[in-house]
Amino acid sequence: MSIRGFASDNNSGISPEVLKKIEEVNRGHVVGYGDDKYTETAVDLIKKNFGTGAIPFFVFTGTAANVLGIASSIRPFHSVFCAETSHIHVDECGAPERFAGCKLIPIETPDGKIKPDMLSKHMVGFNFEHHSQPGILSISQVSEMGTAYTINEIKDLADFAHRYGLLLHMDGARLSNAVVALGTGFKEITADAGVDILSFGGTKNGLMAAESVIFFREELADEFKYIRKQGMQLSSKMRYIAAQFIAFFENDLWKRNAIAANSMAHILYLAVKDIPEIKITQKVEANGVFIILPKHIIPALQKEFFFYPWNEETGEVRWMTSWDTTEEDIRRFVKVLKELVRA
Amino acid sequence: MSIRGFASDNNSGISPEVLKKIEEVNRGHVVGYGDDKYTETAVDLIKKNFGTGAIPFFVFTGTAANVLGIASSIRPFHSVFCAETSHIHVDECGAPERFAGCKLIPIETPDGKIKPDMLSKHMVGFNFEHHSQPGILSISQVSEMGTAYTINEIKDLADFAHRYGLLLHMDGARLSNAVVALGTGFKEITADAGVDILSFGGTKNGLMAAESVIFFREELADEFKYIRKQGMQLSSKMRYIAAQFIAFFENDLWKRNAIAANSMAHILYLAVKDIPEIKITQKVEANGVFIILPKHIIPALQKEFFFYPWNEETGEVRWMTSWDTTEEDIRRFVKVLKELVRA
């Protein structure tokens, strides 16, 4: 098996700038747990990019960012609406239920994106103690199907959520890819669009293990420090997470990496879209390509380049590109693919 | 305030060997979540040091190692006996109760070390559904008071625990310091002494953010991977935690660092023990010095070198040394201390 593949954007390594910054902050003693100047700088950079109302907290994993952000904003008798394909519903082993104690209500979508009209029928049972009370609408940007919400789509969802008293949570594990894809800015697509709680990720875009929860409402952030600690996510040597985010924003590393990943997905898309035996199932808007392959070639192709099946019934698979994917990777991959298809 | 102090062994930085190893593993793609050759190497090194029966899992924080190790080994109706001063009871913001759902029963000790006779009166209520059922005995090695359990003391506790059907958990956030202090090996002090579940930490001894749960009973480890994921502690880019542990064991970095920290505590102890105005309250066996200071000098001393109060009533404070503490740090600190005492 090739050491390079299209399984996930977290199979790639770390951008050299990140390692350099980690080395740079590795000087002498600083107070632990975030009370240091590097963390202060990282917080400032986030405020600069997301607006001064942004209140960030750093954690180690995207699952933790999602679960702790949700747990701090609602009580266990609330429910969270999310796409049936969402990471919080499918890929966190029930962490939201266990830690937040709440109910997740999956919404079927054709493309990973929730629309207000999919939610209407669920806006019932308010004040009725037998039902979990609607508490949060959670969307993923980029969605797990590689599609991106436009700013207006987010605003519509925020309006809808707020009209019914729900909070809007965004799982932004791939937010940088969305910002680049839409040609917009972090603030425009989050704070300005009505997002209340954001999981903002770096790990899938060239960092080592650096994620954050960003609140856009002060009252939600008040007690979060206790929840992060009780949630086992308070880093003692916080400066090393901070360093990663500093590198992320300095010289627009986040943007360069996201542009690279998105471009590679586009190139991959162009290289395969006309192969008659395959079918591209989703718009390629960021760094993922969803595709139905002839089932019989999947094992052989996976043997050369590892990737995950998405739907074993239909033969749909997912190919993710990364900040370090090269055109050569794609050429080699498409070559093998074509050979297998035509064999 | 000096950038160097005696607040905590996690205010220090990362050993250069660790950064170098992180850079070394930062080559190309590897499968995420621990299915990579670096993680395999790190696991092998742990087995080499702790015995082939050791089954390790990597996590980011010491709190997570403790809580997840405990949560996976008992059910919520069980209780955990621990020293009143223990990290799980005092310094984890109730994380064990929240995630494991269990009861912690604090045991008063003079020196942070539990003895079997302190437990006897609690070995009641078995099979009585009104009482939390005794499930785990948790000890800290080095203890939070800077003292170390001898191998025989651990064996006695293990025998006691097992006789009553309890498991023995060890919080080994500073296990390296204990191994060095006792002149023994990892295996002798854990697996061979009857420990069932170990939190083995690296962060306080020169790593960046690398901790582990090590099970010495296969049946306890079986389902742990789900608990780690649900506990929000599965690293996607696992190779970077693995790299830290590889560096830890290569060329005995863990030992060199622990010897350095322990020696500095001893030098600090020697430098202050004869100052008549102060009182050393605990044996200095590893890298912590506990001391009662004249209350009025504490703020001034903290202003120069940050450290934590331990008992505000008595004026007891805690000084921790680290792998990178220097004799010069101690000289400067003791100089200020003496000036303040005599002022």
Place this chain on the structure above:
Amino acid sequence: MSIRGFASDNNSGISPEVLKKIEEVNRGHVVGYGDDKYTETAVDLIKKNFGTGAIPFFVFTGTAANVLGIASSIRPFHSVFCAETSHIHVDECGAPERFAGCKLIPIETPDGKIKPDMLSKHMVGFNFEHHSQPGILSISQVSEMGTAYTINEIKDLADFAHRYGLLLHMDGARLSNAVVALGTGFKEITADAGVDILSFGGTKNGLMAAESVIFFREELADEFKYIRKQGMQLSSKMRYIAAQFIAFFENDLWKRNAIAANSMAHILYLAVKDIPEIKITQKVEANGVFIILPKHIIPALQKEFFFYPWNEETGEVRWMTSWDTTEEDIRRFVKVLKELVRA
């Protein structure tokens, strides 16, 4: 509003035999918490009806029976498959998620009944730590749509569940109604059909507050007493729950009550089925009638006889009959209904 209606089978009172038995056991002192002769008798009666392998525990509410039965049988990283309309998913305010920490996966059904082919696509991700691990298949007998599973349907589901390593849980809040509807026995429809964990309810069928969890596998029952206590459901004066179950089985009260309720639903069905303006949406197999009414008449009808809407979009409503529903109740109700429809 009439004091009699069709809202729920728990709006009715208690059978006189039950009160009489409560009075009968109200003599002198007995040991609390279930260690008394009345509880022993109730347990024996359950074993007589459900087979000697049945291990019953008494609780106060149906929600508790479901949640505690589930919580004791799986771990939080497991998932529970249930009908989208099921009580555990819709009407327990997220109690299973909060207390068991697990994920509920709702299955869409046309009639409240799950079929094996609806589950097949979910039988994936075993051993994959990112996914909640399939743990329990939960079915409701009678279903929340008033339909009953045949014995063969249950056996097929049990086979399916066991083949994949899942347990079969039955929410039997209305099990008596199902037994009567199918002309079978308790044992045939539960233990013999492969049910592993049963919530067996009395409250909806003439008891005051008496529910039970019955395990059909000894290993599942072992630690349940602690879970019931920790779940806040251990009755101190247990004899009064026991008395209710004794009355339930003596002279076949359960059967007489269930026959009465089912018959009344059938009479109601016959009385309305030919009204052209309404549409009966589900088979009337037990004591519930599901019906689409002209939306404009619903408020007026509810004003006279309270009942719950089922689907506000379609105008579907639910009418439940009870052990004490009379033909006169139905006559008066249908009279008003017809007047409103024709107005």
Place this chain on the structure above:
Amino acid sequence: MSIRGFASDNNSGISPEVLKKIEEVNRGHVVGYGDDKYTETAVDLIKKNFGTGAIPFFVFTGTAANVLGIASSIRPFHSVFCAETSHIHVDECGAPERFAGCKLIPIETPDGKIKPDMLSKHMVGFNFEHHSQPGILSISQVSEMGTAYTINEIKDLADFAHRYGLLLHMDGARLSNAVVALGTGFKEITADAGVDILSFGGTKNGLMAAESVIFFREELADEFKYIRKQGMQLSSKMRYIAAQFIAFFENDLWKRNAIAANSMAHILYLAVKDIPEIKITQKVEANGVFIILPKHIIPALQKEFFFYPWNEETGEVRWMTSWDTTEEDIRRFVKVLKELVRA
């Protein structure tokens, strides 16, 4: 073994007035879940006795009243201070930890009663995210050692708690006994004394299974209905719990029962206090007598009249009297006791 004993006030039966009231409300249909006139009456009676600011909710067990009252008032990162002997710490199998997710901090007391000076050393770590944040002070009235807090003692504790931002919770499983012992009223000893959350019990004083959570601050009660439902304690046929509380207040049943129980304890106390071989260890203020017996006679005495050991090391045992204890019961018991002592 005699069918009468001194094990617990819940080994006795139900007052006849209670059964009569249950029969009385057993007429026709009423809406379920508490939306009925009987529940309204019971709520009014509680407001009449505890003040118009009292907001009561009914539940089935005392454990549930404690746990749900606590869970609704704090968040999981808070701690609860309680006597080391308290029911929530010792006799609820860890239910508070599991359901509320919080930490319990046991306070050693000589007589089951907490004094402000026992709490002072714990009033630290506010705002420090490593520590569980002080949230609730929980006291038991009557205490588990049979002693009662005076009104002034409660006021002092309330002042202390409120000064530090804690809430005052009272476990009033035996509140009626305290009211009678102190010659005061429910309101004076709760609302007027600064209690914020009260568990008010009836089961130990002649009811069948009727407990309540009473909030004295509106903001604490707002969301409680969801927590009761999610806590599996919402009764569908609520009128039957309501009936018990109606009977409790009508004709002062609560008072007659409590006076009877307290008097019997006093008579028992007088009958044994001069036996030289035994030692009464606590003031007899309500319906419990704590006593050290010669260890060798305990099994023989328990064989005749069941009661619980309290401290197996010292030979301390607990005798509880009940509303239906008779002088004849005491005479027979003391006779056997004296024979055993002198044997």
